Amino acid sequence: MKRRHLLLMAAGAALGGARAEVPREIELTAQRFHFTPRVIALRSGEPIVLLIRSLDFAHGFFVPDLDLRTDLMPGRVIRLAFTPPASGRLAFLCDNFCGDGHEGMDGHFEVT
């Protein structure tokens, strides 16, 4: 009886240790000259997967503070995984010139 109890405890510990936090998926759309949504609330330490879709152009997606970037291809959903390390504001922007409104094509993560 005692031995069985110990085995169950060990199994429980192994399961607990192996349980990875499932990333929260967030959809984001890029289109001349904005991202939708433009402001996204996150929690620090919470794993995120962005699912980014461009509707019209090979925009870029760049988060300078995390040195995180990707090209966005129209018709494809780009998956970008990261975990915000601390609270604060993380800006993101388009870094592929896409026309006259390009400079204002940005947004931010509000991390708490």
Ligand SMILES: [Cu+2]
């Ligand atoms: Cu753009």
